[in-house]
Every structure is written in structure tokens, then in C-alpha cells.
Amino acid sequence: AWGVAELAEDSAAREVIQKICHAARNLPPPDAAPRPVDLLLDGVAQLTTEGLPTAAPTLQRAVQALADMPPEDVLRWGWISVSACGAVWDPEAWFAVAARNVEVVRDAGQLAALPLNLTHLGSATVWTGDFARTLLLAAEFDSVAAATGGRFPPYILLRLRALQGKEAEAFAAIASAIEACGGQGMTATRAHWAAAVLCNGLARYDEAASAAQQAISG
Numbered sequence: 315a316w317g318v319a320e321l322a323e324d325s326a327a328r329e330v331i332q333k334i335c336h337a338a339r340n341l342p343p344p345d346a347a348p349r350p351v352d353l354l355l356d357g358v359a360q361l362t363t364e365g366l367p368t369a370a371p372t373l374q375r376a377v378q379a380l381a382d383m384p385p386e387d388v389l390r391w392g393w394i395s396v397s398a399c400g401a402v403w404d405p406e407a408w409f410a411v412a413a414r415n416v417e418v419v420r421d422a423g424q425l426a427a428l429p430l431n432l433t434h435l436g437s438a439t440v441w442t443g444d445f446a447r448t449l450l451l452a453a454e455f456d457s458v459a460a461a462t463g464g465r466f467p468p469y470i471l472l473r474l475r476a477l478q479g480k481e482a483e484a485f486a487a488i489a490s491a492i493e494a495c496g497g498q499g500m501t502a503t504r505a506h507w508a509a510a511v512l513c514n515g516l517a518r519y520d521e522a523a524s525a526a527q528q529a530i531s532g
Contacts, residue, residue, distance in 0.1 A: 316358060317394040321500060335362040350379035351391050357398050366401065373398045377407045381414070388418040389427065396434045409438040429459045429466045436470030440477055448474050467491055467501040476508035479515045484508065503529050 316338070319331045338359035344352050353376035360369035376398040383395065392415035399408035412435040419427050436451040452470040459466050472491060475484035488505045495501035506529035513522035 316355070317391075320394075320397075327499070331362060335359040339363055349387070350376065350383040350395075351387050353379055354391065354395055354398055357401070358394075361401055370402055373402045374404075377402060377404055377411075380407070380411045385418050385422070388415055389422055389424060392418065393427065393430045393434065396438070405438065405441050409435075409442065412438045425458055426462050426464065429455050429462070429464050432458070433466065433469050437473055440470070440473050445474060445478060467495065467504070469501075469504055472504055472508040476511040476515075479512065481512065481516060484512045488512075 316331065316334050319327050319334060335358070338355055348356070353372060357369055357373035357376045360372055376395075380395050380398065383392065388395075392411075395415065396408055396412050399405075399411055412431070416428070416431045416435045419431050432451055432455045436448050436455065439451060440448040448470065452468070452474060455466070455468075455470055458464075468487060468491060471487050472484075475487050478484070488509050491501050491505040495505075506525045509525035510522045510529055513519070513525060
């Protein structure tokens with residue numbers, strides 16, 4: 315429920331996330347040692363209800379445990395797990411977890427789950443500066459999404475084009491993403507983020523500041 319609400323292209327999703335996180339925080343503790351998914355849920359719920367300083371220790375424990383998440387849990391919850399890595403700014407863990415998730419999903423032949431996992435891996439890969447590999451992941455994303463009929467925002471390409479500084483390609487991808495989501499939700503936020511990064515790199519600072527403001531207020 316938390317993951318679906320995070321992906322929702324709806325301004326009402328924030329209120330839903332708050333309710334989900336408060337409900338999660340009110341769950342009884344597990345009878346045995348917490349599983350990776352237990353730490354993950356507790357950490358993201360704390361992040362929303364109590365803020366990063368309080369949630370950070372739990373999220374860091376979750377990040378350490380995610381490497382040992384059983385494959386069956388990866389198939390069910392893996393696409394959410396990178397949230398913990400991003401929240402504590404651990405890019406190495408983000409890349410490692412995302413790469414393992416993609417490998418598990420590929421091996422299981424779950425094509426419908428692959429685009430979302432490829433998105434996380436592509437977003438992690440682009441931060442390493444390996445634009446060539448990121449472009450390959452974006453191409454695989456497009457191919458699998460077309461084969462499965464899935465409709466997924468082009469997050470990999472948005473981030474890649476913004477960091478490459480390719481003005482025409484980036485602005486075309488940004489405009490297309492904003493139009494597709496009606497200018498709201500997570501897709502719009504990421505599109506405005508991409509515009510801010512792109513304009514900053516092009517020394518168009520007023521436009522960069524305006525786009526960044528839209529990203530943080532979306």
C-alpha cells in the first residue's frame with residue numbers, strides 16, 4: 315500500500331501515505347527478529363511520521379539487511395527497497411540492491427515487474443557517470459514496457475538527459491512527462507527536478523531555480 319501510494323499521480327496521495335505510515339507504526343512488533351522487509355516498512359513509516367533524524371538508524375539497518383532479502387521477498391517488495399537507500403544517501407547500496415533486484419526479477423521471468431526495477435537500477439547507474447550503461451538500461455526499459463503493455467514514466471531517460479546536458483532531448487522528455495501526468499504527482503516532481511538540473515548545467519539559473527521550486531512544492 316505504501317509503495318502504490320508513493321507512485322500515485324495524485325495530490326491526495328500524501329494524505330493516504332500519512333494514514334498508511336501511522337497504521338504501520340501502530341502494528342505490534344514481530345515475534346521473531348525483524349526481517350529485512352519489517353525494517354524497511356518500519357523505516358519508511360518512521361521517515362514519514364517522525365522525520366529522517368529519527369528514522370535514519372532503522373533505515374540504515376534496513377539497508378544493511380536488504381542484501382540478504384530472500385528472492386521471494388525481492389519479487390514482492392524489492393521495488394520498494396531502494397527507498398531506504400535513497401533516504402540515507404547511500405548510493406553504493408542503492409546500486410547494489412537495485413542490481414540484485416533486477417537480476418532476481420530477470421531470473422524469475424517476471425517481465426511485468428522488470429520496468430520498475432530497471433528504473434531504480436538506471437537511476438542508480440546514472441549517478442556513477444556510466445551514461446552508456448544507463449542508456450542500455452533505458453532501452454531495455456522501453457523494450458520490456460512495450461512488450462508487456464505497461465505504462466511507466468521515463469524516469470531513467472529524464473535523469474540521463476538532464477545530467478548529459480542535452481537540451482533538446484531533455485526538454486522534449488520533460489514536456490512529454492509533464493503532459494502525460496497532467497502536471498502533478500511523482501512524475502511531475504521528477505520532471506521539474508530534471509529541468510532544474512539541466513538549466514543549472516546550462517547556466518540558466520533563474521529557470522533552474524523556478525523548476526527546483528516546482529519540484530519541491532509538487
